[in-house]
Amino acid sequence: MVKAxxxxxxxxxVDWRSSIIAELGVFGETHGVQHDWATLADGWxxxxxxxxDRVRRGELPWTKIDDLHRMILExxxxxxxxxxxxxxxxxxxxxxxxxxxxxxxxxxxxxxxxERFVITTLSNGNMSLLTNMAKRAGLPWDCVISxxxxxxxxxxxxxxxxxxxxxxxxxxxxxxxAAHPGDLRAAQQAGLRAAYVTRPLEYGPNQxxxxxxxxxFDFTATxxxxxxxxxxx
Amino acid sequence: MVKAxxxxxxxxxVDWRSSIIAELGVFGETHGVQHDWATLADGWxxxxxxxxDRVRRGELPWTKIDDLHRMILExxxxxxxxxxxxxxxxxxxxxxxxxxxxxxxxxxxxxxxxERFVITTLSNGNMSLLTNMAKRAGLPWDCVISxxxxxxxxxxxxxxxxxxxxxxxxxxxxxxxAAHPGDLRAAQQAGLRAAYVTRPLEYGPNQxxxxxxxxxFDFTATxxxxxxxxxxx
Numbered sequence: 001m002v003k004a005x006x007x008x009x010x011x012x013x014v015d016w017r018s019s020i021i022a023e024l025g026v027f028g029e030t031h032g033v034q035h036d037w038a039t040l041a042d043g044w045x046x047x048x049x050x051x052x053d054r055v056r057r058g059e060l061p062w063t064k065i066d067d068l069h070r071m072i073l074e075x076x077x078x079x080x081x082x083x084x085x086x087x088x089x090x091x092x093x094x095x096x097x098x099x100x101x102x103x104x105x106x107x108x109x110x111x112x113x114x115e116r117f118v119i120t121t122l123s124n125g126n127m128s129l130l131t132n133m134a135k136r137a138g139l140p141w142d143c144v145i146s147x148x149x150x151x152x153x154x155x156x157x158x159x160x161x162x163x164x165x166x167x168x169x170x171x172x173x174x175x176x177x178a179a180h181p182g183d184l185r186a187a188q189q190a191g192l193r194a195a196y197v198t199r200p201l202e203y204g205p206n207q208x209x210x211x212x213x214x215x216x217f218d219f220t221a222t223x224x225x226x227x228x229x230x231x232x233x
Numbered sequence: 234m235v236k237a238x239x240x241x242x243x244x245x246x247v248d249w250r251s252s253i254i255a256e257l258g259v260f261g262e263t264h265g266v267q268h269d270w271a272t273l274a275d276g277w278x279x280x281x282x283x284x285x286d287r288v289r290r291g292e293l294p295w296t297k298i299d300d301l302h303r304m305i306l307e308x309x310x311x312x313x314x315x316x317x318x319x320x321x322x323x324x325x326x327x328x329x330x331x332x333x334x335x336x337x338x339x340x341x342x343x344x345x346x347x348e349r350f351v352i353t354t355l356s357n358g359n360m361s362l363l364t365n366m367a368k369r370a371g372l373p374w375d376c377v378i379s380x381x382x383x384x385x386x387x388x389x390x391x392x393x394x395x396x397x398x399x400x401x402x403x404x405x406x407x408x409x410x411a412a413h414p415g416d417l418r419a420a421q422q423a424g425l426r427a428a429y430v431t432r433p434l435e436y437g438p439n440q441x442x443x444x445x446x447x448x449x450f451d452f453t454a455t456x457x458x459x460x461x462x463x464x465x466x
Contacts, residue, residue, distance in 0.1 A: 066401070118364060128401035131351060131376040143364040143377040148399070166381070168299070168361035 342457020
């Protein structure tokens with residue numbers, strides 16, 4: 001019955017935290033500055049939800065993630081006293097989010113799932129970010145779909161329903177795959193099916209497990225290969 | 234300077250005419266009807282421009298190509314006296330446009346061009362059509378972009394400029410690749426660069442050559458492999 005799988009990306013497909021910490025380390029070496037880069041990476045990610053919420057509430061006009069990331073980054077660099085970096089270098093650092101590395105199972109799992117389903121991103125990342133990420137990491141999407149196309153960030157229902165409409169499937173023929181229960185619950189609310197993939201290291205070694213009720217989602221998998229097994233792909 | 238290539242699809246990447254004639258032949262055999270399928274294929278394609286123009290002029294609200302194709306097909310089948318076919322079978326036939334075969338050089342050429350450029354569709358075909366076509370034919374797009382995302386059909390400038398915006402490149406960093414001078418001229422008008430690929434068999438063996446002025450486009454190529462050679466890809 002499910003025809004297409006839509007994947008959340010940050011945390012679900014790619015390991016943003018270790019990628020961003022590594023990029024910040026290179027940035028620090030290049031510019032001769034030292035800092036607790038893990039804390040800065042976590043702060044950068046932490047700023048993302050409230051920034052999107054400002055867009056969702058209408059306090060900001062539509063603003064894509066590249067620009068939200070840049071606003072947050074400038075604040076964090078300022079607070080850390082890192083102020084003598086050129087605009088081009090800050091821009092390069094900001095695009096670290098285009099260069100995130102996939103989890104070890106992502107490419108192999110997507111390649112199997114693609115045999116059986118249409119596979120797309122459904123991410124709050126903007127189109128160019130997702131396209132550059134896929135190109136670099138070899139993610140074999142059938143197409144790239146972003147909240148940018150709807151001017152509605154997840155968990156707004158417009159994002160989930162807009163994805164189904166573009167793929168020309170009904171909401172129940174579309175399954176969101178995500179490592180985040182909130183995203184999955186909003187997808188279910190919009191009529192989609194939901195597959196929860198645990199990513200216990202997304203927020204680092206001390207991450208607490210998400211609270212999920214037994215049987216809350218259609219599938220629960222430890223990674224994309226396990227999901228492919230369960231879906232017969 | 235060019236960072237991304239946007240490809241027209243019908244006629245440029247895929248050979249719609251021979252694919253549609255073959256699909257109509259199968260349809261005729263299945264339903265025990267005979268007809269001049271080449272003429273019907275040409276009529277189907279010929280109905281497409283005026284149908285889009287009705288949308289472009291605002292006579293019709295936004296209507297995707299699948300639905301325009303269906304309107305035209307029903308008229309043609311009616312005129313041919315083919316009226317006893319089920320809705321599901323007409324729908325399957327209508328989706329022949331999702332199952333078009335690529336020109337012999339398309340996949341190999343795109344694979345080379347993808348090494349050097351971001352490659353996307355920029356087609357009037359809807360997202361699901363382009364996604365299904367790419368999946369079946371193995372077209373290695375970095376992303377799929379359709380006029381459907383802008384609710385503006387080419388040659389409206391919104392389609393060309395919208396594509397550049399989603400890819401986060403300036404118009405002059407984006408080059409349209411197409412077999413149709415009119416499409417290329419509209420792209421140039423919007424500030425894009427233009428590569429003309431000749432497809433002398435698009436409209437069948439009796440096709441007249443398009444009229445193109447010397448040096449009118451940035452590149453003129455005989456196929457995608459020739460274009461890859463010229464672009465050093």
